[in-house]
Amino acid sequence: MPLNNDTIQQTLIRKFGDVLTDWQEPYGMLTFTAPKEINLKVLQFLYDEPTLNFRFLTDLQAVHYPAKKGQELAVVYHLHNLVDNVRIRFKVFTDIAQPDVFSATALYQSANFMERETYDFFGVNFTGHPNLIRILNVDEMDYFPMRKEFPLEDQTRVDKDDEMFGR
Amino acid sequence: MSEHILLPEGSIEKQTTTLNLGPTHPATHGVFQNILELDGERILKATSTVGYIHRAFEKLAERRPLYQITPITDRLNYCSSPINNMGWHITCEKLLGVELPKRVDYLRIIIMELARISDHLICNSIVGVDSGAYSGFLYLMQFRELIYEIYEEVCGSRLTTNIGRIGGFERNFTNTAFVKLEKFLATYPKQLKEFETLFNRNRIFMERTIGVGAISAERALNYGFTGPNLRAAGVDYDVRVHTPYSSYQDLEFTIPVGKTGDCYDRFLVRNQEMWQSLSLIEQAYKKVQEFKGAESEVFHADSPAYYLPEKKDVYTKMEALIYHFKIVMGETDIPAGELYSSVEGGNGELGFYLISDGGRSPYRLHFRRPCFIYYQAFPELVQGGMLSDAVITMSSLNLIAGELDA
Numbered sequence: 001m002p003l004n005n006d007t008i009q010q011t012l013i014r015k016f017g018d019v020l021t022d023w024q025e026p027y028g029m030l031t032f033t034a035p036k037e038i039n040l041k042v043l044q045f046l047y048d049e050p051t052l053n054f055r056f057l058t059d060l061q062a063v064h065y066p067a068k069k070g071q072e073l074a075v076v077y078h079l080h081n082l083v084d085n086v087r088i089r090f091k092v093f094t095d096i097a098q099p100d101v102f103s104a105t106a107l108y109q110s111a112n113f114m115e116r117e118t119y120d121f122f123g124v125n126f127t128g129h130p131n132l133i134r135i136l137n138v139d140e141m142d143y144f145p146m147r148k149e150f151p152l153e154d155q156t157r158v159d160k161d162d163e164m165f166g167r
Numbered sequence: 168m169s170e171h172i173l174l175p176e177g178s179i180e181k182q183t184t185t186l187n188l189g190p191t192h193p194a195t196h197g198v199f200q201n202i203l204e205l206d207g208e209r210i211l212k213a214t215s216t217v218g219y220i221h222r223a224f225e226k227l228a229e230r231r232p233l234y235q236i237t238p239i240t241d242r243l244n245y246c247s248s249p250i251n252n253m254g255w256h257i258t259c260e261k262l263l264g265v266e267l268p269k270r271v272d273y274l275r276i277i278i279m280e281l282a283r284i285s286d287h288l289i290c291n292s293i294v295g296v297d298s299g300a301y302s303g304f305l306y307l308m309q310f311r312e313l314i315y316e317i318y319e320e321v322c323g324s325r326l327t328t329n330i331g332r333i334g335g336f337e338r339n340f341t342n343t344a345f346v347k348l349e350k351f352l353a354t355y356p357k358q359l360k361e362f363e364t365l366f367n368r369n370r371i372f373m374e375r376t377i378g379v380g381a382i383s384a385e386r387a388l389n390y391g392f393t394g395p396n397l398r399a400a401g402v403d404y405d406v407r408v409h410t411p412y413s414s415y416q417d418l419e420f421t422i423p424v425g426k427t428g429d430c431y432d433r434f435l436v437r438n439q440e441m442w443q444s445l446s447l448i449e450q451a452y453k454k455v456q457e458f459k460g461a462e463s464e465v466f467h468a469d470s471p472a473y474y475l476p477e478k479k480d481v482y483t484k485m486e487a488l489i490y491h492f493k494i495v496m497g498e499t500d501i502p503a504g505e506l507y508s509s510v511e512g513g514n515g516e517l518g519f520y521l522i523s524d525g526g527r528s529p530y531r532l533h534f535r536r537p538c539f540i541y542y543q544a545f546p547e548l549v550q551g552g553m554l555s556d557a558v559i560t561m562s563s564l565n566l567i568a569g570e571l572d573a
C-alpha cells in the first residue's frame with residue numbers, strides 16, 4: 001500500500017493521540033503541530049516506525065509570530081521519506097521568553113548547523129546541542145536579527161516618503 | 168664544536184601544529200575557514216567556521232516583492248545562478264497558481280542543464296587543478312565561456328544572471344541564442360571526452376582521489392547530503408526524478424550513482440551528469456523545435472497580474488503599463504500560503520520554504536542551501552587524512568561560499 005497523507009496521519013494519531021493538532025495539507029504537504037516537549041519523540045517515531053520511515057531531515061528553521069502570545073517562535077521540521085518519496089512538515093511552538101526546544105542532533109547529524117543557524121537568527125535555545133554558538137553572524141552580536149521586531153530599514157528616516165505606495 | 172641551543176624547560180608543550188586553512192587561503196576557493204590540528208601532515212581535528220560573506224538574504228527578502236528576490240537567489244550558488252533563479256520562479260508560480268506553457272518548460276530545462284554543466288565543469292576541473300593537473304581546467308574553461316554567451320544572449324548578463332521572470336522569460340530566445348546553443352552542443356562532447364581520457368584512468372589522479380574523503384551512504388544521508396555528493400555514495404536521490412518540475416518527466420535520462428562516496432566517485436558522477444545534461448538539452452531543444460507558427464513565439468504564461476510585461480508593450484499598451492506599474496511598485500498582493508518547493512541545484516536539493524501572509528512580500532523565506540548542510544561533514548571526511556587530501560576533498564565537495572552563507 002503506498003504511503004499517503006491519511007495513513008501517516010492515522011498512524012501518528014494512533015501513537016500520540018490528540019496532542020498533535022492543526023492538521024493541514026497546504027500544497028499537498030502534510031503539516032501538523034506537536035507540543036514542544038515531545039518533538040524528539042515524534043521525530044524518533046517517524047524515524048523508527050517501519051511503515052513511516054522518515055529518515056531524511058530536509059530542512060529545519062524557525063518562524064517568528066509576534067502576535068501569538070506564549071507561542072511566538074515556531075521551529076519547523078521538513079522530513080522526507082526517500083523510499084516512498086513522501087514529505088511532511090511539523091512544527092513546535094515555543095514561548096519567546098523561554099525558547100527551549102530539544103535538539104535533534106543525536107538523531108540527525110545534519111541538524112547541527114541548521115540548529116546553530118536557527119539559534120543565531122531567532123534565539124531558539126536547543127537543549128542538548130553539542131556546540132550551540134553563532135554561525136553566520138559575528139560572535140559579539142547580542143540580539144537575534146530575524147525576529148520581527150528588527151525592521152530592515154531604519155524607521156526613523158524622514159527623507160523618504162512612501163505614503164503613496166502603502167509601505 | 169658548536170653546542171646545541173637548549174630551549175628552556177617546558178617551553179614546547181604542544182606537540183601538534185595548528186593551521187588556518189582560510190578564510191583567504193588560495194586552496195579554499197572561497198571565503199571560509201578551517202582550523203586544522205596537524206600532527207606532521209596528518210589531520211587530527213578540523214573545525215569549520217562559516218559566515219564570512221553572510222548577506223542577510225532571508226531578512227532582505229521579507230521586505231521585497233517577489234520579483235525583486237530573484238537577484239538575491241543569483242548570489243547563492245553563483246556557479247549555476249540560472250538554476251537558483253528558476254527554482255525561485257517555480258516556487259512563486261506554485262504559490263500563485265500560474266500554469267506554464269510546455270515550450271517555456273523546455274526552454275527552462277535547456278538553461279538549467281547548461282547551468283548544471285557549467286557548475287560541474289568548474290568543480291571537476293578544479294579537482295584536477297588541486298591534484299596537480301592544470302591543463303584540464305584550461306581545456307574546459309573555454310566552454311563555460313560559450314555557456315555564458317548563451318545566457319548573455321537570453322538575458323543580457325553572464326554570472327549573476329537574474330534570468331527569466333515569474334511566469335516565463337523576459338523575451339523570446341533569439342535565433343543567435345539557438346545558433347550558439349548548437350555550437351556548444353557540437354563542440355563540447357569532444358572536449359569532455361578528451362577531459363575524461365586525461366583523467367579517468369590516470370594513475371596519478373586515481374592515487375590522489377580514490378579512498379580520499381570517502382563517506383558511506385548511511386552517514387551521507389544522516390549528514391543531509393544531496394545532489395552529486397550523495398549519489399557518489401550510492402543513493403539515487405534526484406529531485407528531478409522524485410519531484411519532477413518544469414516537465415522533466417517528459418524527458419529520458421538516467422541518474423549516475425557511485426559506490427564509495429570518495430573524491431574519485433564524486434568526480435565520475437559529475438562527469439556522467441554532464442553527459443546526461445547534454446542529452447537532456449538535446450531532447451529539450453528537439454521539443455522546442457517542434458513548436459511551429461504562433462506556438463514558437465510563446466515564451467511566458469498568460470498571467471498578466473504576475474508576469475512583468477515586456478518593455479515594448481509597456482510603452483505602447485495601456486494594460487501592460489498598468490500591470491508593470493502595479494508589479495514594480497509592489498501593489499500586487501500575493502496569496503496567503505505556506506509552501507516548500509525544491510529543485511535539483513548544482514550541489515543538491517535547493518529548497519525554498521515560503522510563508523506568505525497575503526502581503527506584498529513573503530512573511531518568511533528560508534533557503535535550504537545544500538552546501539551549508541553537507542559542509543558540516545567536512546571534519547569527519549578529512550580526519551586522519553593528509554593536508555593535501557583535505558584540499559582536494561574541499562574542492563570535490565564543490566563548496567561555494569555564496570551558498571554556505573546566504
